[in-house]
Amino acid sequence: MNKIMIIEDDPHIREELTLLLENEGCIPVPVTDFTDIPGQAALRAPDLILLDIGLPDRDGFSLCASLRKTVNAPIIFVTARDSCPDEVRALSLGGDDYITKPYSVPVLIARIKAVLRRSAGQEDPDILSAAGLTLHLTRGTVSAGGRTVELSRNELKILSLLMTHTGEIVSRADLIDALWDNQIYIDDNTLSVNMTRLRARLEELGMPDCIRTRRGMGYQL
Amino acid sequence: MSFREYVSDKFTGIMIRLICAVAAALFLLATGTRPGILLILLCMLLPVSAGMLLHDFFRRRARLKELNAVFDGLDRKYLFAECVPPPKELYERRLFDLTRRAGRAMTTAVSDAETAGQEYREYIETWVHEVKTPITAARLICRRLNGDIRQRLTAELARVEAHVERALFYVRAENPDRDCVIRRTCLNDIAAKALQAHKALLIQSGVRVETEGLEQTVYTDDKWAAFIIGQLLQNAARYRGKDPVIRIAASPLGKQVRLTVADNGIGIPAHEVSRVFDKGFTGSNGRSCGGSTGIGLYLCRKLAGFLNLNLRLTSEEGKGTVVTLTFPAKESLPDEILQNRK
Numbered sequence A: 001m002n003k004i005m006i007i008e009d010d011p012h013i014r015e016e017l018t019l020l021l022e023n024e025g026c027i028p029v030p031v032t033d034f035t036d037i038p039g040q041a042a043l044r045a046p047d048l049i050l051l052d053i054g055l056p057d058r059d060g061f062s063l064c065a066s067l068r069k070t071v072n073a074p075i076i077f078v079t080a081r082d083s084c085p086d087e088v089r090a091l092s093l094g095g096d097d098y099i100t101k102p103y104s105v106p107v108l109i110a111r112i113k114a115v116l117r118r119s120a121g122q123e124d125p126d127i128l129s130a131a132g133l134t135l136h137l138t139r140g141t142v143s144a145g146g147r148t149v150e151l152s153r154n155e156l157k158i159l160s161l162l163m164t165h166t167g168e169i170v171s172r173a174d175l176i177d178a179l180w181d182n183q184i185y186i187d188d189n190t191l192s193v194n195m196t197r198l199r200a201r202l203e204e205l206g207m208p209d210c211i212r213t214r215r216g217m218g219y220q221l
Numbered sequence B: 001m002s003f004r005e006y007v008s009d010k011f012t013g014i015m016i017r018l019i020c021a022v023a024a025a026l027f028l029l030a031t032g033t034r035p036g037i038l039l040i041l042l043c044m045l046l047p048v049s050a051g052m053l054l055h056d057f058f059r060r061r062a063r064l065k066e067l068n069a070v071f072d073g074l075d076r077k078y079l080f081a082e083c084v085p086p087p088k089e090l091y092e093r094r095l096f097d098l099t100r101r102a103g104r105a106m107t108t109a110v111s112d113a114e115t116a117g118q119e120y121r122e123y124i125e126t127w128v129h130e131v132k133t134p135i136t137a138a139r140l141i142c143r144r145l146n147g148d149i150r151q152r153l154t155a156e157l158a159r160v161e162a163h164v165e166r167a168l169f170y171v172r173a174e175n176p177d178r179d180c181v182i183r184r185t186c187l188n189d190i191a192a193k194a195l196q197a198h199k200a201l202l203i204q205s206g207v208r209v210e211t212e213g214l215e216q217t218v219y220t221d222d223k224w225a226a227f228i229i230g231q232l233l234q235n236a237a238r239y240r241g242k243d244p245v246i247r248i249a250a251s252p253l254g255k256q257v258r259l260t261v262a263d264n265g266i267g268i269p270a271h272e273v274s275r276v277f278d279k280g281f282t283g284s285n286g287r288s289c290g291g292s293t294g295i296g297l298y299l300c301r302k303l304a305g306f307l308n309l310n311l312r313l314t315s316e317e318g319k320g321t322v323v324t325l326t327f328p329a330k331e332s333l334p335d336e337i338l339q340n341r342k
Helices: A011-023 A037-044 A060-070 A084-092 A105-120 A153-164 A172-181 A188-204 B003-009 B011-030 B035-072 B077-083 B090-142 B147-172 B187-197 B199-204 B222-238 B270-275 B283-289 B296-306
Strands: A003-007 A027-030 A048-052 A075-079 A097-100 A127-130 A133-136 A141-144 A147-150 A212-214 A218-220 B183-186 B208-212 B217-220 B245-253 B256-263 B310-316 B320-327
Touching (some): A003 A011, A011 A105, A048 A060, A060 A084, A075 A105, A084 A097, A097 A105, A127 A153, A141 A188, A147 A188, A153 A188, A172 A188, A172 B187, A172 B199, B147 B222, B147 B296, B183 B187, B187 B208, B187 B217, B199 B222
Parallel strands (some): A003 A027, A003 A048, A048 A075, B208 B245
Antiparallel strands (some): A133 A141, A141 A147, A212 A218, B183 B217, B245 B256, B256 B320, B310 B320
């Protein structure tokens, strides 16, 4: 599990981030004492640091520079200031990414994961397996029981989203939301069409009732 | 100042002098001065006073020319009185003193107003950045609510954000060179950024978004361009019709790139189209749908001006609106903007 240090002076955001990262299966390390942060970081040895630029006493830029001397973990700047010079400065001081407030939660999570993967030298996972299905993301195919079918871009994304949340109910709204994050801009009707097509594909694999519709709630794999 | 103007200005004085000369001549004639002597006297006096008049005219004209040259060379005209060589004549000197004092009072007032405006802008900018922290906290808290309420609250928060963003760009448009950085960017990234920012509004409005040919390279400031497209998306969602579709398409146009954002919304009445970019103009749609500030498109045009973007809007009532953005070729951008590249 990844240890993520949260350096953020707003107590509400700190608490919510702590909860959020816990739910995502990380170990959050919120900082509440803003003295000697580099020392604390060296002690706790986090895998990643979320750093707010507007801190009391000291600004995040100089803090980043001194953090770089004590720890190797990647640093993601999180800030309300979205001017270009700030971004350039943050990245040149050793920041690994730069996210501006207000951020959307899925985007934040996705970028944290991307930075963690990069720092661990991993590639994006290419194969997902769940509920008896195997999904090849780069090839765009799904297979089960020795049979394989090809999927369209939208079908692929929908199935991969359901597969990463196996057993959970994913609401249509959440599904549309997540698809938009992946630059697939579909509306409610188009989602229904894509869902029907996806089910037809899965039927070809001999798994017709793989995706269940939970009336009024969403879909479940 | 022409000679004629000068003479007509001095007319009374000249007339009085002439009348006095005639009266004196008559008096001398009556008291027994011989006409020959009188003629000699007049022949001596007239050229002298004419000469004095001419000298005065040329002197004044030269002075005015000098003052005009100083004025034309000034960047801030209200500093005129400070930069003028002091006059020699007592009367003119007094006048200048008065003008200078008036000018100083004005300079102080102007610089006070400038400082106040600058401080106000800085405060707004700080405020915008500060208000983003509670919005972020609210967003994070929202995540724990159940479906329907979360969707609705997220959409309201997105509206707050859109207002805040407009305020920020309103301030930025006052000092464009401080924040505008022209970079090589893919149009797809700009469109994705704008769509991401207004995701909640667009999804909730049931809009279908179609994109085509966005794999073009443009030279622009991605944040500003995304803001402009974001305003267009918001308008398209707000003034939507049945089965709303927004189509974002791009195609090269010589060395330029043309981007169109088209919707099938309620459109704009023909007589209002020419005024949509005016500050504070809300139009009949804005009044009937509510929530229009008349700032969005005004800012779009202002920012587009800095980015050398050509912005054009056509609309047909009941059919939809098409906005065309033409991104400039790299060569046509002024050097001073490109030098900002990092």
